[in-house]
Amino acid sequence: MPLKFPRRIRFITHSLPRTTNNLASFSSGSRAYHCNTSSSSPLLSRIFSLNHLAIGPHINFSTRPNGGEPRASRSLIEDEEELSNWVSDLRPGSLRVHLTSDDDDDDVDRSRGRNQGFRGTRNKVDSFRENLFSDRDKGSNFRSSQSSFRGRKERSLGRDREGYKGLRKQRRGDVLDGESSDEDVKSLVMGGIGDLLSEEDEEEDEDHEFLKKKAASAFGFDKQEGVEASNDVKSSDSYLTKTRFDHYPLSPLSLKSLNDAGYETMTVVQEATLPIILKGKDVLAKAKTGTGKTVAFLLPSIEVVVKSPPTSPDNKRPPILALVICPTRELANQAATEANTLLKHHPTIGVQVVIGGTRLGLEQKRMQTNPCQILVATPGRLKDHIENTPGFETRLKGVKVLVLDEADHLLDMGFRKDIERILSAVPKERQTFLFSATVPEEVRQMCLVALRRDHEFINCVHEGTGETHQQVRQTHMIASLDKHFSLLYTLLRAHIADNVDYKVIVFCTTAMVTKLVADLLGELNLNVREIHSRKPQSYRTRVSNEFRKSKGLILVTSDVSARGVDYPDVTLVLQVGLPKDREQYIHRLGRTGRKGKEGEGILLLAPWEEYFLSSLKDLPITKSSLPSTDPETVKKVQKALCHVEMRNKEAAYQAWLGYYNSQKMIGRDKERLVELANEFSRSMGLDNPPAIPKLILGKMGLKNVPGLRAK
Numbered sequence: 048m049p050l051k052f053p054r055r056i057r058f059i060t061h062s063l064p065r066t067t068n069n070l071a072s073f074s075s076g077s078r079a080y081h082c083n084t085s086s087s088s089p090l091l092s093r094i095f096s097l098n099h100l101a102i103g104p105h106i107n108f109s110t111r112p113n114g115g116e117p118r119a120s121r122s123l124i125e126d127e128e129e130l131s132n133w134v135s136d137l138r139p140g141s142l143r144v145h146l147t148s149d150d151d152d153d154d155v156d157r158s159r160g161r162n163q164g165f166r167g168t169r170n171k172v173d174s175f176r177e178n179l180f181s182d183r184d185k186g187s188n189f190r191s192s193q194s195s196f197r198g199r200k201e202r203s204l205g206r207d208r209e210g211y212k213g214l215r216k217q218r219r220g221d222v223l224d225g226e227s228s229d230e231d232v233k234s235l236v237m238g239g240i241g242d243l244l245s246e247e248d249e250e251e252d253e254d255h256e257f258l259k260k261k262a263a264s265a266f267g268f269d270k271q272e273g274v275e276a277s278n279d280v281k282s283s284d285s286y287l288t289k290t291r292f293d294h295y296p297l298s299p300l301s302l303k304s305l306n307d308a309g310y311e312t313m314t315v316v317q318e319a320t321l322p323i324i325l326k327g328k329d330v331l332a333k334a335k336t337g338t339g340k341t342v343a344f345l346l347p348s349i350e351v352v353v354k355s356p357p358t359s360p361d362n363k364r365p366p367i368l369a370l371v372i373c374p375t376r377e378l379a380n381q382a383a384t385e386a387n388t389l390l391k392h393h394p395t396i397g398v399q400v401v402i403g404g405t406r407l408g409l410e411q412k413r414m415q416t417n418p419c420q421i422l423v424a425t426p427g428r429l430k431d432h433i434e435n436t437p438g439f440e441t442r443l444k445g446v447k448v449l450v451l452d453e454a455d456h457l458l459d460m461g462f463r464k465d466i467e468r469i470l471s472a473v474p475k476e477r478q479t480f481l482f483s484a485t486v487p488e489e490v491r492q493m494c495l496v497a498l499r500r501d502h503e504f505i506n507c508v509h510e511g512t513g514e515t516h517q518q519v520r521q522t523h524m525i526a527s528l529d530k531h532f533s534l535l536y537t538l539l540r541a542h543i544a545d546n547v548d549y550k551v552i553v554f555c556t557t558a559m560v561t562k563l564v565a566d567l568l569g570e571l572n573l574n575v576r577e578i579h580s581r582k583p584q585s586y587r588t589r590v591s592n593e594f595r596k597s598k599g600l601i602l603v604t605s606d607v608s609a610r611g612v613d614y615p616d617v618t619l620v621l622q623v624g625l626p627k628d629r630e631q632y633i634h635r636l637g638r639t640g641r642k643g644k645e646g647e648g649i650l651l652l653a654p655w656e657e658y659f660l661s662s663l664k665d666l667p668i669t670k671s672s673l674p675s676t677d678p679e680t681v682k683k684v685q686k687a688l689c690h691v692e693m694r695n696k697e698a699a700y701q702a703w704l705g706y707y708n709s710q711k712m713i714g715r716d717k718e719r720l721v722e723l724a725n726e727f728s729r730s731m732g733l734d735n736p737p738a739i740p741k742l743i744l745g746k747m748g749l750k751n752v753p754g755l756r757a758k
């Protein structure tokens with residue numbers, strides 16, 4: 048039986064350079080972009096990665112103008128079921144499972160407490176898998192080709208569930224009652240799951256590759272695989288365009304606010320998206336870090352609010368008209384600040400923020416007593432309000448614009464359940480904007496869940512240059528773990544000596560490793576602040592604001608600061624240890640070189656982490672030789688390490704083990720993993736690795752692994 052497929056799907060992308068064979072419907076902008084089929088072929092070749100796929104003439108991957116008049120788009124109400132079935136059927140491997148500690152995707156259920164956070168994680172995985180199978184089972188067409196795959200999945204699911212049972216029991220146990228936080232638990236859980244899944248993932252990849260090649264060659268797309276250059280809007284490194292905001296029909300008060308903010312001309316992504324959004328289209332936009340995506344989605348959202356009829360003051364549940372979702376609290380606060388800048392001359396329009404780490408009641412009161420046509424939220428807390436704030440869901444029924452900032456991250460597994468709940472609470476008749484600096488192919492399919500099928504994909508990234516900025520010098524260094532702390536200190540000292548106005552971000556793998564590194568650098572008398580999920584929200588906000596304004600400061604942080612945070616004039620981003628994935632590397636690096644400025648990025652890896660570089664091979668990152676560290680420096684660092692509290696070292700060791708256990712390439716060989724962890728322990732100046740509670744070792748799948756000390 049053929050795979051059920053929506054009748055007409057247009058994958059519209061923009062070509063580079065700007066061409067003149069344009070569409071009339073694009074003409075409100077200063078330029079229009081030709082759309083061609085080649086740009087959609089990488090996606091198609093993925094979609095066609097199915098064995099038994101029958102495609103009839105009814106499928107029209109039309110592109111304008113050749114695809115003829117776009118049909119009047121059906122509403123999401125009509126389309127969604129069909130579409131989501133179709134998306135579920137696309138490709139199991141496309142649903143990326145991040146099996147990492149992900150310690151600082153901090154909105155994940157944290158607002159509901161530790162245990163909830165753990166349950167949330169577990170539920171996310173289960174429900175993700177269950178959806179995967181139940182949806183697939185609906186489509187018998189999939190069965191024959193994928194049955195062997197499903198067999199493996201189900202077997203593995205059984206195994207996972209066994210694992211989860213134990214894990215669930217443990218919620219009441221030592222881990223959660225002791226020092227560990229959500230992130231550690233999550234790390235352990237995900238590490239354990241990573242362990243269980245690693246084997247099957249490998250098989251799945253092989254299957255997928257085979258099917259992909261077969262389908263691609265059958266449809267003649269193989270030659271184009273990976274070619275996307277024709278999508279680009281323009282070479283990215285000139286970040287501002289010459290187009291003024293007043294070129295577009297924006298409200299005078301918005302223009303006045305823009306003017307006051309000093310935004311005269313548009314950035315590339317703003318220029319590329321605004322005319323299309325103003326036409327009422329849904330948009331998926333990819334543009335490099337620090338190029339003004341926030342204004343690109345906020346400005347048209349504000350315009351929608353401006354054009355909406357005012358709400359009666361008697362309305363006890365005034366509608367929320369624009370809903371902006373961000374993955375972290377920092378980012379949500381920042382987006383709200385930008386919104387306030389753009390609302391400066393719109394006294395009747397209000398923006399409110401709902402994020403984890405603050406009292407729900409306070410947020411409820413604020414939303415009730417202040418104007419709240421625009422709401423910026425993190426997913427977990429928003430879901431909390433949907434479930435626990437009386438009348439809130441009614442207010443969400445007014446949403447006309449939904450924005451997912453860092454869309455690829457929000458649609459990834461960690462947030463998926465919350466996002467699904469949110470999508471079910473907002474009207475299907477709405478405009479949706481998805482923005483990110485990275486939109487991996489696999490995630491692009493997931494975007495269809497939120498977007499209307501006639502949405503436009505606007506890619507402002509010149510594929511030839513990769514997703515990073517050319518003006519940011521990227522290097523990597525490979526050194527054994529025992530050298531990392533001294534090297535870090537040496538690199539920072541050298542950078543400080545060369546840059547009077549230095550402003551450095553050091554990214555570490557987990558919150559507890561972040562704490563350790565911050566303590567160490569503090570002992571070494573460097574001017575350091577730390578941000579990670581173990582710090583109270585008020586502290587995080589204070590430090591974040593301080594760092595934004597400061598110079599001569601080093602921020603040691605975990606991935607809470609990886610995405611979106613706009614700290615001006617960061618001179619160096621130093622990543623110590625394996626980033627979670629390629630996307631995370633790009634986003635972390637994107638904290639420097641913003642708004643067209645210069646910057647520098649260094650990735651410090653151990654030799655056994657070098658494999659990660661293959662995922663960056665299209666980026667302009669080069670190998671750098673190691674700076675020499677004199678014996679005095681080494682001694683100084685060792686001495687400083689002696690002053691770092693033992694319990695912080697113990698916590699760092701355990702977190703380190705959890706993080707690398709969840710990294711497929713490293714975590715699958717447990718003995719080797721423990722050897723490496725013990726190397727890390729020695730690098731902290733410990734003769735013996737800290738003992739870890741047996742329960743935790745069990746959950747990590749590390750019971751009886753030689754080299755570990757249990758307690």
Ligand SMILES: Nc1ncnc2c1ncn2[C@@H]1O[C@H](COP(=O)(O)OP(=O)(O)OP(=O)(O)O)[C@@H](O)[C@H]1O
Nearest residue numbers: 310312313314336337338339340341342484611613
């Ligand atoms: N038109 C403009 N002119 C000048 N500056 C602008 C303009 N639009 C935005 N900016 C500024 O550019 C900076 C970067 O913007 P923003 O944080 O939105 O980048 P981003 O693309 O979202 O980055 P990331 O991918 O890291 O989230 C901000 O300081 C913002 O105020």
